[in-house]
Structures are given as structure tokens and as C-alpha cells.
Amino acid sequence: MSDNKGVMIVGEVVEGKLSPIAAELLGCGRKLADDLGQELSAVIIGSGVSGLAEQAISQGADKVYVVDDALLKDYQTDSYLSVMDKVVKEAMPQIVLMGQTSMGRDLAPRLAFRLETSAALDCIALEIDPDSKRLLQTKPVYGGNAQAIYSSDIDPQIATVRPKVMSPLAPDSAKKGEVITIDAGLDASAIRTSVLETVLEEVVGIKLEDAPVVVSGGRGMGGPEGFEQLAELAKMLKGAVGCTRPVCDSGWMPDTQQVGLTGKIVTPDFYIAVALSGSSQHMAGCSSSKTIVAINKDPEANIFKEAQYGVVGDWKKVIPAFTEKVKELLG
Amino acid sequence: MNMIVCCKQVIDPEAPPASFRVDAGANKVLPPQGVPPVISPFDEQAVEAALRIKDAQGGTITALTMGNNLLRDVVKKPLSMGADELVLLEDAAFEDGDGWSNAYALAEAIKKIGEYDIIFCGRQAADWDSGQVGSGIAEILGLPSVTLAKKVDVADGKAKVERVIPDGYEVVEVSLPALITVSNELGEARYPTIKGIMAAKRKEPTVWKPADIGVDASNIGANGRRAKLVKLFQPVKEGHCEIIEGDSPEEAAVGLAMKLREVKVF
Structure with a gap:
């Protein structure tokens, strides 16, 4: 145990704006910081990002560290790692949170190894243990078949948080906070990767x-x-089409439409699961949908354990009739 | 081109969910009856990535697997797919590690293997889904890393990696040596050929104990963990699905649409 104090979140910037996961992390981080009686800070890294600090404050941060440098325009492991190493050593937080995004899943483990601490990725629940005051990190394991709760005695405790699991706070434009600018101090020659396109x-x-x-x-x-x-059917319902991983592996749909542990996490109001078994790897990407409807010819399929409504039958018969009726009902 | 691929033996992730059991007292997953373990599928795809480079320009591939009581038929699969060498870190002391202790032992073994241009890992193991070992090895060895590759091409001492991002991919160039983790978008791993299986049968793996790679038992496996596993459990599923019946699938479909409209799902 060390003298580290405070909860720090990394506010990811996408196309010049704070991404939705940043607000979710601030919401979650605020609660953890309050439970510890400590402050919540946000780190904003990028090029031309200093204007975003106030937004992070209005969404819950007490303090914002801004690292603004042209070399930080694109996410690169070497440059962002160097910056985070520097910020963490200066701010000495007890907890560091990132989103489980392409950036977070790359940066968090490497930062943990650099700081000789540990990380838990893809957390779906975070809480402070009332006795030990340590962070308890809950994450799905075994493709979602089980969940594990991790903790550690080493600071900072690092976690990435699954998108759309935590709730942002309502922005409070009257909230005051401190903005601290940190020099990136980067040496361009030490960045060993480049994004070509x-x-x-x-x-x-x-x-x-x-x-x-x-x-x-x-x-x-x-x-x-x-x-x-x-x-x-999706178009009629103003929705989108998703699929499971085997569908992408077979080339029936583009990779970008994959829902699941290694694809997209979706939380729609209405999820229609057609001719899919409901593997835990797939459900990891859609189980937070408000209503799940299953159409499958196998009554034993796992998806019927996950769905609220279902039809047992061949999709080739069910979907056309269902689509027709939906069309009629939508008038 | 010398390539090393880290391959983990795991409980088959395709085993039916109903066969999945946790021993809550021991915080361990019980291997399902009658379902043999496999090489973690992302690791097989990492082997595939290495084989594609070998096919295109030649090179050697060393598969590296850590565990205890490893099943030879399972861990030899990379050989039967076309890898050249197999190194096993096999000892009870290597068991039950976390991302930290596993990456440490693998990195020390990689140092002993010596020459390499690319180290490949799967994006995460299909058991603990920790997703840290690849980045960890890179950090320990001081290498650049590119995660979530769907395509890797090598030319002029550099690798061009298509890295998966949510709406497509970015093309990242990295100097070699480097560590690259492979995502499922790379495509399916090839099946072993009969010739490959025969060659793998004859090939004896190199087996190393902790002392062989110069690591202290206190830094590896369960002893070397930095993340404590507080609890392992199976989430409870509510499971009350209302099945809409009908004399025909079409009729059930109509009933479903009407029900969903009635409860204002759409």
C-alpha cells in the first residue's frame, strides 16, 4: 500500500470531442472517488484538446490534466504510454480508469506493466471494498460464462470499463475545477509505430x-x-443488422457488424436474435438490451434462457410472416 | 524471418455452456467432462498469421506454450499446422498465473530462445480473457507492440499491420522486432495436413523448467500474481422466456409481432 490518492480517468478524444465513454468513466469515477473521500481527475490527451477540460469538469472531474501536443494527434502506444506514465507519476492516483476501447485495451495493460502494477480489462462493475478500501474489479471471464472479481494491493489499480455499462452524470456547468497543463515531453524518434492510413x-x-x-x-x-x-426487417424498425462471430468468419457479413465479446457491445431497446444459439461470447455484446426476442428452431438453444419472448421455429418461415405483421402493425 | 508464437492450452470455449462449472470454493473452473482442451482460438490465428508470412517469404516459427501436464496432442497443433519448433514451459510452478506472472515467464523464455523478428500472441486467451500478456511481454522486452491485427505484411525490416478499430481498420507500420497480437478478423486458422500431423508426432518439444529460463519460483505462476482473484462465480440467469405458440411457425410469428406491439416493444 502506498500514499497514492484519488481516482483518475482517461478521457478519450474522438474527432476532437470527448467520447461518450469519457462521460461514463466520469460518472463511475465520481462515485468511487466519493466513496473513498478523494478527488476525481481526468486526463485529456491529444492535439488541440485543451478546450475539452471544462466539459470534463462539468461531468464530474475536480481536476483535469491536459496533455496537448501535435505528436498526440493519433493514438500510438509508445507516445500515449509515455504520456500516461508521466501523468500518473506526477498525480500519483490510487485508481486509473480507461474505456475498454481500441485505445484502452492497448494502453491499460502496457501502462500496468510499465508501472509494475496490475490491470483488469473489460470491467462491468467497480466498487470500493468497504473494509480494505481497495477497488474490486468485476469482469466477465471464460467468454462470459463466468465473472471474476479481482483486486490488488499495488497502486495504482488500473481498470478498463466496458462501454455503456456505467451512467454519466447530468452535466453541471456551474461546477468548478482545476485545469493543469502537462508538457508531453515526447521525443518523436522514440515512437516506433506510425499510422499510415x-x-x-x-x-x-x-x-x-x-x-x-x-x-x-x-x-x-x-x-x-x-x-x-x-x-x-431492421430498416422497417429503424434499426441495424448485427451478427455473430461465425457469420463474420464465414464472410457473410462485414466484421464491423459483429456483436459480442470481441465485436461491438450494443444496448438497444429491442434485440431480435435470429438463428443464433446465444453463446456467452455473443451475449457479452447484447445482454444489456432492454428486450431480447429469440427466433430459433432449437427449443434447447441457450438464447431462450436470455430472451424475454421467443418463437421456436425455422427463421425462413418465421421472419417473413413476422416482418409482414410488423409492417401491418406499424401501419 | 524468425517468429515466436505464444499459444495457450485452454478449456474448449466451444464446449456447451451447460457443461460449464465453477468450483466456487477453489475459485476455479472445472474442466468439462469428455471435452478435451484446445489451443486458445486467437492463438491459433496468431500461428496462422505467422504461417502466412512464412508462406510468403520463408522463415522459422517457434510455438511457445506454458502450463503443467500439457497434452502433447493439443500443444503440438501449431507444429501440425506448419510451425517448426515447440518449446514448452512445463511445471506446476507455472500454473495459475495472472497476466503479470505469465508475461514475465514467457518473456524470459523468449529471451532464452534468442533470435526473433516478430512475437505473435492472440488478442486474449479464451479462458481468463485478460488481454494483457502480449502487451506485457512487449513491455518487459522493450519492444514496440501493435494489438488486434487482422493482417500482417513484412517488408524491409518493418511490419505493416492492419489493426482492427470499431468501424474498420488502421494501417500501422512498426519497426521490427515487434510484438503483434492477432484478432479473429484475421480469418480462420488452417487445418493441419496429414503430413503436418505426422511430422508433429515425430517432433519432440523442448521442455524447460523455471530454472532453465532463470526465473525464481516466487515470480511465476500463482506466486507471482499481482492481481488477486477475490471471487469467481457464474452469473444467475433469470430465464423466463415467454414462448409464443402457434399452429404453424407463421402463426407463431404473427402472434409474436402482436405481443411485442401490445407490450410496446416497437
Whole structure:
């Protein structure tokens, strides 16, 4: 145990704005900091990002560390690691939280090793142990079949948090906080990677992670053709089409539509699971949906343990009739 | 091109969820009856990434697996796929590690293996899903790392890596030697050929104990952990699904739509 104090979150910047996960981390971090009776700080790293500090304060931070440098425009392991190492050594927090994003899952473990501490990735619950005052980190393991609670005696305790699990606070523009600028102190020659280009898949219609309705198909769809029918249903419900990992592995759908542990995490109001068994790896990406409906010909499929409503039957018969009736009801 | 691929033997993640059991007292997962362990699928894809480079420009691939009582038929799979060498860190002292102690032991073994241009790991192991060992090895060895690769090309002492991001990928160039973790978007790992299986049968793995890689038993496996496992449990599923019946699937489908409309799901 050490003299480290405070909860620090890393506020990820996407396209010049604080990303939604930053607000979620501030909400979660605020609660942990209050439980410890300590302060909550945010670190904002990037190029041209100093204007974002006030937003982090309004969303819960007492203090914001800003590291603004042209070399930090893109996320690079070496540069961000060097910056976080420096900020943590200066601020000496007890807890460091990041989002379970492409950045967080890359940066958190490397930072933990550099600081000779430990990290828990993809946490879905975080709380302070009332006796030991240590952070208890709950994360799914074994593809979601089980959950583990980790803790550690070494500071800082580092965790990444799964998106859309924690609630942001209502912004309070009257809240005051301190902004501290830290020099990145980077040596460009020490950055051993460079991003040559970014290739984005073109998304037709609504983005999967923003869609209020998601219609997902699994291996039981039998091929890419069936997904056109799911797309028709999704469009009618103003939703998006998702799929399981085997569907992507077979090339029936682009990788960007994969829902699950290693794909997208979605939390729509309405999730329609078609011809998918409901493996724990898939459910890790959709189990927080408000209503899950299952259509599967196997009455023993695990998805019926996860869904609130279901039909046992072949999707080829169920989906056209269902789509027709939905269309009629939507008038 | 010398490549090392870290491969973990795990409980088969494709085993039916109903067979999954936790021994809550011991905080351990009980291996399912009759389902043999496998190489963690992301690690198999890491082997595949290395094989594609070997196919294109030649090179040697050393698979590295750590554990205890490792099943030879399982851990030899990378050999049967086309890897050249197999090194096993096999001892009771290597068991039950966390990301920290596992990365430490693997990094020390990699130092002993010596020459390498690329170290490949799966993005996370299919058992504890910790996702830290690759980055940890890179940090211990002072190497640059690129995580979540879906494609790796090598030229002129550098690797060009397509790294998966939420809406596509970024192309990252990294100087070698480097550590690269592989994601499932790389595509399916190849099946072993009969010739490969025969060659793997004849090949004896190199087995190292903690002393062989110069590590102290207090720093590896369960003794070397920094993360304490406080509790392991299976989340309780509520499981009350209302099944909409009908004389035909079409009729059930209509009933489902009406029910969902009635409860204002859409």
C-alpha cells in the first residue's frame, strides 16, 4: 500500500470531442472517488484538446490534466504510454480508469506493466471494498460464462470499463475545477509505430452501436442471403443488422457488424436474435438490451434462457410472416 | 524471418455452456467432462498469421506454450499446422498465473530462445480473457507492440499491420522486432495436413523448467500474481422466456409481432 490518492480517468478524444465513454468513466469515477473521500481527475490527451477540460469538469472531474501536443494527434502506444506514465507519476492516483476501447485495451495493460502494477480489462462493475478500501474489479471471464472479481494491493489499480455499462452524470456547468497543463515531453524518434492510413467501412443506414433496434443473425442463417431479409426487417424498425462471430468468419457479413465479446457491445431497446444459439461470447455484446426476442428452431438453444419472448421455429418461415405483421402493425 | 508464437492450452470455449462449472470454493473452473482442451482460438490465428508470412517469404516459427501436464496432442497443433519448433514451459510452478506472472515467464523464455523478428500472441486467451500478456511481454522486452491485427505484411525490416478499430481498420507500420497480437478478423486458422500431423508426432518439444529460463519460483505462476482473484462465480440467469405458440411457425410469428406491439416493444 502506498500514499497514492484519488481516482483518475482517461478521457478519450474522438474527432476532437470527448467520447461518450469519457462521460461514463466520469460518472463511475465520481462515485468511487466519493466513496473513498478523494478527488476525481481526468486526463485529456491529444492535439488541440485543451478546450475539452471544462466539459470534463462539468461531468464530474475536480481536476483535469491536459496533455496537448501535435505528436498526440493519433493514438500510438509508445507516445500515449509515455504520456500516461508521466501523468500518473506526477498525480500519483490510487485508481486509473480507461474505456475498454481500441485505445484502452492497448494502453491499460502496457501502462500496468510499465508501472509494475496490475490491470483488469473489460470491467462491468467497480466498487470500493468497504473494509480494505481497495477497488474490486468485476469482469466477465471464460467468454462470459463466468465473472471474476479481482483486486490488488499495488497502486495504482488500473481498470478498463466496458462501454455503456456505467451512467454519466447530468452535466453541471456551474461546477468548478482545476485545469493543469502537462508538457508531453515526447521525443518523436522514440515512437516506433506510425499510422499510415485509416480505412473505415461504409455504414449504410444507422450505426450498429447507436441503433435502438438490432436484428442479429447467427450461423443458422445458412448463408449471406438471409441477411437481406433481416436488413428489411431492421430498416422497417429503424434499426441495424448485427451478427455473430461465425457469420463474420464465414464472410457473410462485414466484421464491423459483429456483436459480442470481441465485436461491438450494443444496448438497444429491442434485440431480435435470429438463428443464433446465444453463446456467452455473443451475449457479452447484447445482454444489456432492454428486450431480447429469440427466433430459433432449437427449443434447447441457450438464447431462450436470455430472451424475454421467443418463437421456436425455422427463421425462413418465421421472419417473413413476422416482418409482414410488423409492417401491418406499424401501419 | 524468425517468429515466436505464444499459444495457450485452454478449456474448449466451444464446449456447451451447460457443461460449464465453477468450483466456487477453489475459485476455479472445472474442466468439462469428455471435452478435451484446445489451443486458445486467437492463438491459433496468431500461428496462422505467422504461417502466412512464412508462406510468403520463408522463415522459422517457434510455438511457445506454458502450463503443467500439457497434452502433447493439443500443444503440438501449431507444429501440425506448419510451425517448426515447440518449446514448452512445463511445471506446476507455472500454473495459475495472472497476466503479470505469465508475461514475465514467457518473456524470459523468449529471451532464452534468442533470435526473433516478430512475437505473435492472440488478442486474449479464451479462458481468463485478460488481454494483457502480449502487451506485457512487449513491455518487459522493450519492444514496440501493435494489438488486434487482422493482417500482417513484412517488408524491409518493418511490419505493416492492419489493426482492427470499431468501424474498420488502421494501417500501422512498426519497426521490427515487434510484438503483434492477432484478432479473429484475421480469418480462420488452417487445418493441419496429414503430413503436418505426422511430422508433429515425430517432433519432440523442448521442455524447460523455471530454472532453465532463470526465473525464481516466487515470480511465476500463482506466486507471482499481482492481481488477486477475490471471487469467481457464474452469473444467475433469470430465464423466463415467454414462448409464443402457434399452429404453424407463421402463426407463431404473427402472434409474436402482436405481443411485442401490445407490450410496446416497437
